[in-house]
Amino acid sequence: MYRGRLEKDFKHWVGMGLLPEASARQMLAEYDGRESTFRAGRVLLVLAALLLSASILLLVAANWEALPRLARLIGIVALIWGFHFVGAVFSLRGHGGLAAATLVLAAMSFGAGIALVGQMYHLSGDAADAILLWFAGACVTALAFRSVAVTTVCGGLAWAYFLTVLSENGLGEIVEWQTWIVPALAAVVVILVRVTDAGRARHLAYLLVMGWLIWLYVENSSLAFAGALAGGGIIAFLAAAMPGSPLRPMALEAGSAPAFYSFALALIGFAVLQFEAVGLFTEVAAGAAVLTVALLGIALAGAQNGAVRYLGYAAFAGELLYLAFETLGSMLGTSGFFLISGLLVAAIAWLVIRIEGRLMRTRREEVSL
Amino acid sequence: MSDIASKRRWLPPLVAALIAAVLQTAALGYMVESRASILRNGKEVLLKTVPVDPRDLLRGDYVILSYDISWLPPELFKGGFPAAPEEATVFVRLGKQPDGFWGASEASFKPLAPTDESVVVQSQPFAYYPSSSETPSSINVAYGIERFYVPEGEGRVLEQARNAEALSVNVRINDAGKAQIRQIAVEGTPVYEEPLY
Numbered sequence: 355m356y357r358g359r360l361e362k363d364f365k366h367w368v369g370m371g372l373l374p375e376a377s378a379r380q381m382l383a384e385y386d387g388r389e390s391t392f393r394a395g396r397v398l399l400v401l402a403a404l405l406l407s408a409s410i411l412l413l414v415a416a417n418w419e420a421l422p423r424l425a426r427l428i429g430i431v432a433l434i435w436g437f438h439f440v441g442a443v444f445s446l447r448g449h450g451g452l453a454a455a456t457l458v459l460a461a462m463s464f465g466a467g468i469a470l471v472g473q474m475y476h477l478s479g480d481a482a483d484a485i486l487l488w489f490a491g492a493c494v495t496a497l498a499f500r501s502v503a504v505t506t507v508c509g510g511l512a513w514a515y516f517l518t519v520l521s522e523n524g525l526g527e528i529v530e531w532q533t534w535i536v537p538a539l540a541a542v543v544v545i546l547v548r549v550t551d552a553g554r555a556r557h558l559a560y561l562l563v564m565g566w567l568i569w570l571y572v573e574n575s576s577l578a579f580a581g582a583l584a585g586g587g588i589i590a591f592l593a594a595a596m597p598g599s600p601l602r603p604m605a606l607e608a609g610s611a612p613a614f615y616s617f618a619l620a621l622i623g624f625a626v627l628q629f630e631a632v633g634l635f636t637e638v639a640a641g642a643a644v645l646t647v648a649l650l651g652i653a654l655a656g657a658q659n660g661a662v663r664y665l666g667y668a669a670f671a672g673e674l675l676y677l678a679f680e681t682l683g684s685m686l687g688t689s690g691f692f693l694i695s696g697l698l699v700a701a702i703a704w705l706v707i708r709i710e711g712r713l714m715r716t717r718r719e720e721v722s723l
Numbered sequence: 724m725s726d727i728a729s730k731r732r733w734l735p736p737l738v739a740a741l742i743a744a745v746l747q748t749a750a751l752g753y754m755v756e757s758r759a760s761i762l763r764n765g766k767e768v769l770l771k772t773v774p775v776d777p778r779d780l781l782r783g784d785y786v787i788l789s790y791d792i793s794w795l796p797p798e799l800f801k802g803g804f805p806a807a808p809e810e811a812t813v814f815v816r817l818g819k820q821p822d823g824f825w826g827a828s829e830a831s832f833k834p835l836a837p838t839d840e841s842v843v844v845q846s847q848p849f850a851y852y853p854s855s856s857e858t859p860s861s862i863n864v865a866y867g868i869e870r871f872y873v874p875e876g877e878g879r880v881l882e883q884a885r886n887a888e889a890l891s892v893n894v895r896i897n898d899a900g901k902a903q904i905r906q907i908a909v910e911g912t913p914v915y916e917e918p919l920y
């Protein structure tokens with residue numbers, strides 16, 4: 355994606371005479387030579403590793419009787435050792451892709467081992483605990499090798515834990531401490547991401563926390579919880595994006611994600627408050643709060659952070675339309691409502707064009723300075 | 724999806740492999756031994772299974788087992804019930820009945836001391852909500868022995884036996900109250916006996 359855009363832009367600049375053609379070619383060559391760029395071959399290798407590990411897991415699930423189970427257990431342990439050491443050898447020889455794929459196989463074999471022991475002793479009601487142990491083992495592999503691929507596996511396992519806890523409430527309700535494990539796992543994944551530089555895997559952790567918070571709200575919906583979500587989101591967003599905040603440099607270093615997710619959390623919180631609101635006055639007050647938050651997000655982080663900006667626009671437009679529908683919709687009838695919506699959207703468009711224009715001017719000034 | 728580990732690794736890869744493999748093997752070994760020790764040293768009880776609902780219960784490759792002692796009538800709780808919702812564990816005293824099977828003779832939300840003739844088994848933790856009506860209702864608990872894994876395609880026989888109430892399960896229980904399935908029998912004839920390892 356980025357590679358394609360880069361090449362197109364280079365052609366454009368070369369055509370305009372802004373960039374010598376030789377430099378453009380050298381820059382592209384440098385980009386292609388980077389270790390971390392997307393390579394179809396590597397992705398396919400890791401996919402192959404995932405398929406192979408699925409076959410190991412399914413072999414365990416089949417409870418295959420041709421081998422005595424002690425032999426099967428020894429076999430799985432041998433796979434764990436074998437994949438780790440083969441991964442180490444690949445890593446030593448500089449075959450990064452093969453090492454990543456083999457380490458994924460090693461982490462998955464550990465999961466197969468846990469499943470096999472569970473099967474041997476007919477353990478029941480412990481699927482979530484088993485995934486927790488699996489997560490811990492995968493973290494050891496990811497940390498020891500600083501492996502990006504295994505860190506991603508850990509992110510996936512954290513999600514698997516959350517979904518298992520959700521789906522496993524056969525007896526009564528979910529035990530409370532299990533729900534608190536979820537954000538702890540997300541924190542562990544973020545730490546792993548920082549240690550291994552697995553940039554993209556961090557989204558798994560952030561999304562996990564968002565999903566968890568939304569689920570918590572669904573389970574205990576109350577005004578206080580909605581207020582806490584909104585307040586917590588605003589505080590987190592200000593910490594990440596407000597100039598002068600001590601956490602801002604750290605958040606900026608982590609890319610656009612901290613500002614974006616805290617902003618999304620604040621918006622979700624205020625949207626939930628809107629949902630809790632009854633009566634015209636509170637409804638409008640909650641709506642005004644959502645609009646303010648959307649504008650605050652655009653003002654504070656919109657200039658550097660496209661994701662925050664577009665989420666802000668979307669929230670602002672959606673909230674205005676919702677308010678118009680709630681307050682004027684019943685009075686005006688359908689055609690009148692569309693008239694008002696049309697005017698509103700036109701007004702929003704005018705606002706967005708003004709904001710984008712201002713952002714562009716400030717950027718130009720920065721360049722000319 | 725790529726490793727740039729070769730440039731910035733902090734452990735020699737062979738050491739990393741050793742650490743990960745040893746820790747993961749130790750975890751598996753601990754899991755195995757914690758279960759095998761129950762089989763070795765636990766006290767044996769014979770439990771009767773009851774049919775669960777008649778629909779197809781075989782999910783993939785295990786049979787769901789439900790026991791007489793999975794439903795605890797309120798009379799068994801001599802120490803009373805918690806007044807507020809809480810995360811509870813139930814302790815159940817099992818005693819041998821005249822027909823050879825073991826049944827629940829007492830249950831409590833607090834630990835019970837085992838005696839020579841009885842064994843105390845501990846339920847898995849669950850969220851307890853006091854019943855809203857005057858008379859408390861029976862409590863459904865799990866002991867971690869509600870599944871029996873079988874080779875692919877062999878579950879049907881056990882299921883039919885279970886639904887015909889012909890299935891019995893030998894369970895070993897250790898001093899901590901943890902239960903572990905040792906043997907499963909149809910009409911008293913063992914069909915699966917579980918080795919230690």
